[in-house]
Amino acid sequence: xxxxxxxxxxxxxxxxxxxxxxxxxxxxxxxxxxxxxxxxxxxxxxxxxxxxxxxxxxxxxxxxxxxxxxxxxxxxxxxxxxxxxxxxxxxxxxxxxxxxxxxxxxxxxxxxxxxxxxxxxxxxxxxxxxxxxxxxxxxxxxxxxxxxxxxxxxxxxxxxxxxxxxxxxxxxxxxxxxxxxxxxxxxxxxxxxxxxxxxxxxxxxxxxxxxxxxxxxxxxxxxxxxxxxxxxxxxxxxxxxxxxxxxxxxxxxxxxxxxxxxxxxxxxxxxxxxxxxxxxxxxxxxxxxxxxxxxxxxxxxxxxxxxxxxxxxxxxxxxxxxxxxxxxxxxxxxxxxxxxxxxxxxxxxxxxxxxxxxxxxxxxxxx
Amino acid sequence: xxxxxxxxxxxxxxxxxxxxxxxxxxxxxxxxxxxxxxxxxxxxxxxxxxxxxxxxxxxxxxxxxxxxxxxxxxxxxxxxxxxxxxxxxxxxxxxxxxxxxxxxxxxxxxxxxxxxxxxxxxxxxxxxxxxxxxxxxxxxxxxxxxxxxxxxxxxxxxxxxxxxxxxxxxxxxxxxxxxxxxxxxxxxxxxxxxxxxxxxxxxxxxxxxxxxxxxxxxxxxxxxxxxxxxxxxxxxxxxxxxxxxxxxxxxxxxxxxxxxxxxxxxxxxxxxxxxxxxxxxxxxxxxxxxxxxxxxxxxxxxxxxxxxxxxxxx
Numbered sequence: 001x002x003x004x005x006x007x008x009x010x011x012x013x014x015x016x017x018x019x020x021x022x023x024x025x026x027x028x029x030x031x032x033x034x035x036x037x038x039x040x041x042x043x044x045x046x047x048x049x050x051x052x053x054x055x056x057x058x059x060x061x062x063x064x065x066x067x068x069x070x071x072x073x074x075x076x077x078x079x080x081x082x083x084x085x086x087x088x089x090x091x092x093x094x095x096x097x098x099x100x101x102x103x104x105x106x107x108x109x110x111x112x113x114x115x116x117x118x119x120x121x122x123x124x125x126x127x128x129x130x131x132x133x134x135x136x137x138x139x140x141x142x143x144x145x146x147x148x149x150x151x152x153x154x155x156x157x158x159x160x161x162x163x164x165x166x167x168x169x170x171x172x173x174x175x176x177x178x179x180x181x182x183x184x185x186x187x188x189x190x191x192x193x194x195x196x197x198x199x200x201x202x203x204x205x206x207x208x209x210x211x212x213x214x215x216x217x218x219x220x221x222x223x224x225x226x227x228x229x230x231x232x233x234x235x236x237x238x239x240x241x242x243x244x245x246x247x248x249x250x251x252x253x254x255x256x257x258x259x260x261x262x263x264x265x266x267x268x269x270x271x272x273x274x275x276x277x278x279x280x281x282x283x284x285x286x287x288x289x290x291x292x293x294x295x296x297x298x299x300x301x302x303x304x305x306x307x308x309x310x311x312x313x314x315x316x317x318x319x320x321x322x323x324x325x326x327x328x329x330x331x332x333x334x335x336x337x338x339x340x341x342x343x344x345x346x347x348x349x350x351x352x353x354x355x356x357x358x359x360x361x362x363x364x365x366x367x
Numbered sequence: 368x369x370x371x372x373x374x375x376x377x378x379x380x381x382x383x384x385x386x387x388x389x390x391x392x393x394x395x396x397x398x399x400x401x402x403x404x405x406x407x408x409x410x411x412x413x414x415x416x417x418x419x420x421x422x423x424x425x426x427x428x429x430x431x432x433x434x435x436x437x438x439x440x441x442x443x444x445x446x447x448x449x450x451x452x453x454x455x456x457x458x459x460x461x462x463x464x465x466x467x468x469x470x471x472x473x474x475x476x477x478x479x480x481x482x483x484x485x486x487x488x489x490x491x492x493x494x495x496x497x498x499x500x501x502x503x504x505x506x507x508x509x510x511x512x513x514x515x516x517x518x519x520x521x522x523x524x525x526x527x528x529x530x531x532x533x534x535x536x537x538x539x540x541x542x543x544x545x546x547x548x549x550x551x552x553x554x555x556x557x558x559x560x561x562x563x564x565x566x567x568x569x570x571x572x573x574x575x576x577x578x579x580x581x582x583x584x585x586x587x588x589x590x591x592x593x594x595x596x597x598x599x600x601x602x603x604x605x606x607x608x609x610x611x612x613x614x615x616x617x618x619x620x621x622x623x624x625x626x627x628x629x630x631x632x633x634x635x636x637x638x639x640x641x642x643x644x645x646x647x648x649x650x651x652x653x654x655x656x657x658x659x660x661x662x663x664x665x666x667x668x669x670x671x672x673x674x675x676x677x678x679x680x681x
């Protein structure tokens with residue numbers, strides 16, 4: 001009787017699961033906005049402010065403030081660089097005490113606990129890069145309700161859970177850059193695979209969604225073979241990339257690395273499989289991690305923005321918000337040495353266009 | 368008799384807890400406030416609920432490594448039953464909890480019917496259930512639950528977080544079952560000597576089946592509370608939960624070899640761990656320092672408790 005019940009329920013569970021599975025590309029299901037196939041610059045539509053508002057924040061104009069930065073995880077080069085940018089801005093501003101602390105795995109449960117505890121410790125401002133846009137929002141809204149200024153960078157939360165979000169580069173711009181470079185290197189009808197972070201990480205999901213629509217529009221013969229998740233873990237990214245190479249053999253001509261950990265790991269996998277030059281590796285990565293592969297001509301182009309500038313801009317924006325110089329309805333903000341940054345999409349602040357590192361310029365950068 | 372009471376592991380632990388609370392309060396004025404304490408209780412509730420079941424299991428000399436994966440699986444199933452299958456949310460919750468209990472029952476089944484050591488069996492189901500969760504979710508996180516659902520994880524009832532009420536109720540039931548009922552005494556007997564227990568007429572297989580199923584049931588409840596607290600479901604929820612829970616249970620004085628341990632000890636261990644995590648962060652220690660402190664505390668408490676036991680054993 002017990003055995004039959006167990007068997008029945010196990011089959012039921014599996015049936016439910018299989019019935020609701022679908023091929024997954026890794027993208028989210030929000031509307032996409034592909035750019036033109038040529039080099040026409042995008043038009044940016046104006047939108048009313050849709051960010052959150054802190055409840056009764058104290059007057060912080062000109063006063064010293066305590067800020068904590070909680071990135072997706074600590075201990076990887078990318079967030080070390082953003083942390084450096086934040087520290088740089090804090091030093092320049094002179095009246096900010098900034099600290100970076102976060103989980104050692106890209107785990108939303110722990111990130112939420114960190115933010116929760118810092119709210120209790122009485123910080124004035126929180127900077128964050130979210131592991132999950134929905135899961136992080138309740139604790140950020142709690143921070144807003146306590147009068148804490150909340151600014152995000154790199155990976156967004158839901159708009160009303162933070163005041164501003166520093167968008168490093170428009171999502172469709174990054175998608176265009178990645179796909180155009182891949183089509184140039186691997187060919188218009190190449191089979192490509194994607195190594196991404198986790199299922200719901202907001203920025204990766206957005207990029208992949210934009211990449212799919214842009215490729216369908218401008219490079220329709222590109223075939224997307226598979227998307228695998230590697231959770232910003234070096235070993236996992238390497239083994240996932242190797243599995244892709246072994247699984248698809250000659251069919252895979254290009255691998256997209258969607259995180260700064262996945263791209264060097266995929267390049268390493270391609271190098272160790274002896275397929276340098278036969279499989280193109282294009283992705284987002286810090287220049288230091290990619291220098292050996294670019295020098296060997298294994299990787300021709302690396303797309304990124306400057307994460308130090310990203311951290312710097314985030315800190316400047318938080319200070320401007322705390323001081324009240326940046327308010328809902330502002331169209332631009334002065335961000336120290338970066339000059340005036342534009343406000344787009346209601347409550348996002350644009351850092352700039354994506355930057356492509358190639359063999360010619362990668363040695364000029366050190367992060 | 369009084370000497371026995373004084374040198375029990377639980378008493379030493381309580382003294383350590385009091386000491387830690389005093390030290391941490393001096394380090395930060397934000398620590399010992401009602402708001403912070405209630406908030407920490409809210410964060411601790413999920414681990415606590417799972418810890419109740421884990422205490423029973425470790426007292427029998429077994430272990431359950433799959434609780435984190437069951438939590439993740441239940442979280443995903445909740446989303447699937449509600450959004451994809453379209454059932455009303457209360458029905459989805461009940462079904463999800465039932466599935467989690469079945470998962471626990473399956474653990475018990477493998478352990479009792481096929482005599483697989485609990486460590487191996489639950490290590491295997493840790494991977495199995497996590498894989499099922501990821502496969503079923505296929506990347507989609509479910510969001511947009513109705514507001515009444517969030518009261519469970521984010522709301523208060525009479526000023527106390529909702530999940531704390533649930534935890535306290537379950538804890539009282541657990542203390543009663545383990546400490547007072549014949550079933551509870553049977554659990555200790557199984558942990559001390561399973562063969563002798565069987566020959567004394569205790570139904571060992573039935574008891575083990577029930578506690579592993581109970582562990583699955585409690586992990587499911589924790590899963591529902593978790594989803595309510597972060598307002599979304601993801602397949603990687605609960606990763607690493609089992610290690611935190613086992614640390615709390617062992618810190619509380621339950622012997623990993625079985626036969627000894629109380630729910631009260633587990634509660635003290637939990638509170639001590641959570642107090643350390645909160646207090647150290649407020650005092651300015653970063654994440655890595657806190658993990659080291661918990662590890663040292665665990666080693667220290669086991670050594671001290673063993674020293675006292677060596678002196679009192681005849």
